[in-house]
Amino acid sequence: MDTPKKKKAFDLSLFKRLLLYIQPYKSVFFVALICVIGLAVFGALRPLVLQKAIDEHIAIKEYDGFMLLIIAMAVLLVLEVVSQLLFIYYANWLGQSVVKDIRVKLYDHVLRFKMKYYDNSSVGVLITRTVTDMERIADIFGEGLFMIFSDLLKMLVVGGMMCFINWKLSLIAFITMPIVLFATKIFQKYMKRAFEEVRNEVSNLNSFVQERITGMKILQLFTREDTEYKNFKAINERHKKGWLKTVWYNSVFFPIADLLSSITLGAIIWVGGLMVVMGNTATEGELFAFIMYVPMLFRPLNQIANKFNTLQMGMVAADRVFRVLDTTSQIDDAGTEIASEFKGDITFKDVHFSYVADELVLRGISLEVKAGQTIAIVGATGAGKSTIINLLNRFYDIQRGSICIDGKDIKSLTLKSLRAQIAVVLQDVFLFADTILNNITLKNPNITEAEVIQAAKDIGIHSFIMSLPNGYKYNVKERGVMLSSGQRQLISFLRAYVTNPSILVLDEATSSVDSYSEQLIQDATEKITKDRTSIVIAHRLATVQNADQIIVMDAGKIVEKGTHQELLKLENGYYRNLYEVQFLKAEAV
Known part of the structure; x- marks a missing residue:
C-alpha cells in the first residue's frame, strides 16, 4: 500500500536517516566534498582563462603573458583530473563503508527475528534486501549524492562566471533553464514510481527463482517444468516492463534536454556573433568562453537527472532496507539470569x-x-x-x-x-x-x-x-x-x-x-x-x-x-x- 511518504518525489527524512551512517567517516566525507568543490571551480575557470587568452593576446597578437595563461589552463586541467580521481575513489569508498555498516546491522537484526517472521516472509525477498538493495544504497554515495551536488555547484559557478563575463549573453542561456528544470521535476516524479515497481519485481523474481531452485527435485518429480517455465516467463515479463518504463522516461527526457541545449548554444552563437561583428558589445574571447560554458551548464542538468535516477533507486532500496530494520519481530530478551547448567526439571x-x-x-x-x-x-x-x-x-x-x-x-x-x-x-x-x-x-x-x-x-x-x-x-x-x-x-x-x-x-x-x-x-x-x-x-x-x-x-x-x-x-x-x-x-x- 502506498503511503503519503512513498508518494514524495524525494523523501528528506529517509535521506537524513541515511546520512547518519556517514558519522564514523566524516573525514572521508569532507575530503570527497572538497574534491567536488574543486571539480566545479577548476572546470569553470578554464573557459575564463581561454577568454583572457583570446581577447588579451590572440586577438591583438600580443605574446607577452600568453604562455602563463596556457600554463594556467594546463594546471587547472591537472587539478581537475586529480580532484576527479580522488572524488571517485573516496566517494565509492564511503558508499561501500556505509553499506557494510548497514548490511552488518541488518544481518544482526534479521538473526534475532522470531520464527514467526520467517514463517510469513519470503527468503528471496530477504536476500534481495541484504544483497541487491545494499548495492543500490552504495550507489547513492558513489554515483548519486556527490555527483548531484557537484553538478549543482558546477551550474552555480558556471552561471556566475557567465554573468560576470557578459550578462546579456547569459540571459539567452537562462531563458531555457526553467523549461529544463520543469521537465526534470516531472521526470523525477515518474522515475520514482518506475523504480519502486522495478524493485518490487526484482524481489518477486529473486523469491521465485530461489524457491524453485530449492524445490527443483519436486518440480522434476511431478513434471512441472513447463508450468514453472511459463510462470517464470510471466514474472520476467513484468520485470522487463518495469525496466522499460525507466527506459521510456529516459528516452523522452534526455533528447528534449539535448535539444534545448543545442538550441541555446545556436542562439548564443548567432546573437553573440552579431554582437561581436555589429554591435561590438561582445568579444571573440567571450563568445568562445560561452561556447564552452553552455555545455558545462546544460550537461550537469542531464547528469543530475541521470544521477537522480541512481539516487532515486538507492532511496527506494534504502526505504525497503529500513523497513526491515524497523520491523520489531524479536523475541523479548529481557531475561537477566544466565543459565550455566540445568539440573533438568x-x-x-x-x-x-x-x-x-x-x-x-x-x-x-x-x-x-x-x-x-x-x-x-x-x-x-x-x-x-x-x-x-x-x-x-x-x-x-x-x-x-x-x-x-x-x-x-x-x-x-x-x-x-x-x-x-x-x-x-x-x-x-x-x-x-x-x-x-x-x-x-x-x-x-x-x-x-x-x-x-x-x-x-x-x-x-x-x-x-x-x-x-x-x-x-x-x-x-x-x-x-x-x-x-x-x-x-x-x-x-x-x-x-x-x-x-x-x-x-x-x-x-x-x-x-x-x-x-x-x-x-x-x-x-x-x-x-x-x-x-x-x-x-x-x-x-x-x-x-x-x-x-x-x-x-x-x-x-x-x-x-x-x-x-x-x-x-x-x-x-x-x-x-x-x-x-x-x-x-x-x-x-
Missing part, C-alpha cells in the same frame, strides 16, 4: 499458544519432567508435539501460562544461555555447504576436533565419517546433498551430542532414516540420555517404549500420560490403539 503450567490469532495449537498444556528423566511425546500430525519444543527454546512466546526450568521461568533467562543448554535434533536436518567438522561444531572455538572425533566414537559413527573422502574435512555441499538422509541425521545427532547439553530433544529424529542408522541412533540415544533430561518426539512407538513417561497428545491437549505398559492397559486408549495399528502393520510386513 521442566514444568509446563496451563500453556496456551497459537501461531495465528484465535487458532490455538496448545490448549492448556500442563506437564512435569523430572531431572534425568526421558519422556516421550506421541500423537497424530498436528497434535502440537513439535510446538512444545519450539516454546521450550523460546522460538515463539506463549499467550498464557508459564514454562519453567529448575523452577525458573524461561523468560527470566537470557536467550543465549537458555538455548546453549538445550540441544535439538530435528527431523528435517539442515547442513551448510561446508565440511562435516564445521557442520558439527558450527565453528564453535570451544569444541575441538579431538572432542568431535571422540564423541563420534562414543556414539558409533566415527567409522562412517572416516569412510567418506577426506573424513571430517569432507564437504557435504549445500544442504548436505552429498549425504543420504540417514547420514545427515547422524551428523545432526553428533552436532547435538558434542555440545554436552543439559536437556536433549529428539524431534522425529529417526523418522527418515534406515534401519541401520536408526539402530546407531538408538544406541547413541541410550548413552547421551543417561542422567540427562531428554524429550523424545516420535511417530514410531518402538523408539519410545523405554521412556520414563509417555505423553499422548491430540488436538493440542494431553489426553494420556504414563509408561508404555501403563498406557497399553487402558481400554480403548489413544496410545493403545495407535500402538496396535503400528504393530499390526509391522506384522503384515
Whole structure:
C-alpha cells in the first residue's frame, strides 16, 4: 500500500536517516566534498582563462603573458583530473563503508527475528534486501549524492562566471533553464514510481527463482517444468516492463534536454556573433568562453537527472532496507539470569499458544519432567508435539501460562544461555555447504576436533565419517546433498551430542532414516540420555517404549500420560490403539 511518504518525489527524512551512517567517516566525507568543490571551480575557470587568452593576446597578437595563461589552463586541467580521481575513489569508498555498516546491522537484526517472521516472509525477498538493495544504497554515495551536488555547484559557478563575463549573453542561456528544470521535476516524479515497481519485481523474481531452485527435485518429480517455465516467463515479463518504463522516461527526457541545449548554444552563437561583428558589445574571447560554458551548464542538468535516477533507486532500496530494520519481530530478551547448567526439571503450567490469532495449537498444556528423566511425546500430525519444543527454546512466546526450568521461568533467562543448554535434533536436518567438522561444531572455538572425533566414537559413527573422502574435512555441499538422509541425521545427532547439553530433544529424529542408522541412533540415544533430561518426539512407538513417561497428545491437549505398559492397559486408549495399528502393520510386513 502506498503511503503519503512513498508518494514524495524525494523523501528528506529517509535521506537524513541515511546520512547518519556517514558519522564514523566524516573525514572521508569532507575530503570527497572538497574534491567536488574543486571539480566545479577548476572546470569553470578554464573557459575564463581561454577568454583572457583570446581577447588579451590572440586577438591583438600580443605574446607577452600568453604562455602563463596556457600554463594556467594546463594546471587547472591537472587539478581537475586529480580532484576527479580522488572524488571517485573516496566517494565509492564511503558508499561501500556505509553499506557494510548497514548490511552488518541488518544481518544482526534479521538473526534475532522470531520464527514467526520467517514463517510469513519470503527468503528471496530477504536476500534481495541484504544483497541487491545494499548495492543500490552504495550507489547513492558513489554515483548519486556527490555527483548531484557537484553538478549543482558546477551550474552555480558556471552561471556566475557567465554573468560576470557578459550578462546579456547569459540571459539567452537562462531563458531555457526553467523549461529544463520543469521537465526534470516531472521526470523525477515518474522515475520514482518506475523504480519502486522495478524493485518490487526484482524481489518477486529473486523469491521465485530461489524457491524453485530449492524445490527443483519436486518440480522434476511431478513434471512441472513447463508450468514453472511459463510462470517464470510471466514474472520476467513484468520485470522487463518495469525496466522499460525507466527506459521510456529516459528516452523522452534526455533528447528534449539535448535539444534545448543545442538550441541555446545556436542562439548564443548567432546573437553573440552579431554582437561581436555589429554591435561590438561582445568579444571573440567571450563568445568562445560561452561556447564552452553552455555545455558545462546544460550537461550537469542531464547528469543530475541521470544521477537522480541512481539516487532515486538507492532511496527506494534504502526505504525497503529500513523497513526491515524497523520491523520489531524479536523475541523479548529481557531475561537477566544466565543459565550455566540445568539440573533438568521442566514444568509446563496451563500453556496456551497459537501461531495465528484465535487458532490455538496448545490448549492448556500442563506437564512435569523430572531431572534425568526421558519422556516421550506421541500423537497424530498436528497434535502440537513439535510446538512444545519450539516454546521450550523460546522460538515463539506463549499467550498464557508459564514454562519453567529448575523452577525458573524461561523468560527470566537470557536467550543465549537458555538455548546453549538445550540441544535439538530435528527431523528435517539442515547442513551448510561446508565440511562435516564445521557442520558439527558450527565453528564453535570451544569444541575441538579431538572432542568431535571422540564423541563420534562414543556414539558409533566415527567409522562412517572416516569412510567418506577426506573424513571430517569432507564437504557435504549445500544442504548436505552429498549425504543420504540417514547420514545427515547422524551428523545432526553428533552436532547435538558434542555440545554436552543439559536437556536433549529428539524431534522425529529417526523418522527418515534406515534401519541401520536408526539402530546407531538408538544406541547413541541410550548413552547421551543417561542422567540427562531428554524429550523424545516420535511417530514410531518402538523408539519410545523405554521412556520414563509417555505423553499422548491430540488436538493440542494431553489426553494420556504414563509408561508404555501403563498406557497399553487402558481400554480403548489413544496410545493403545495407535500402538496396535503400528504393530499390526509391522506384522503384515
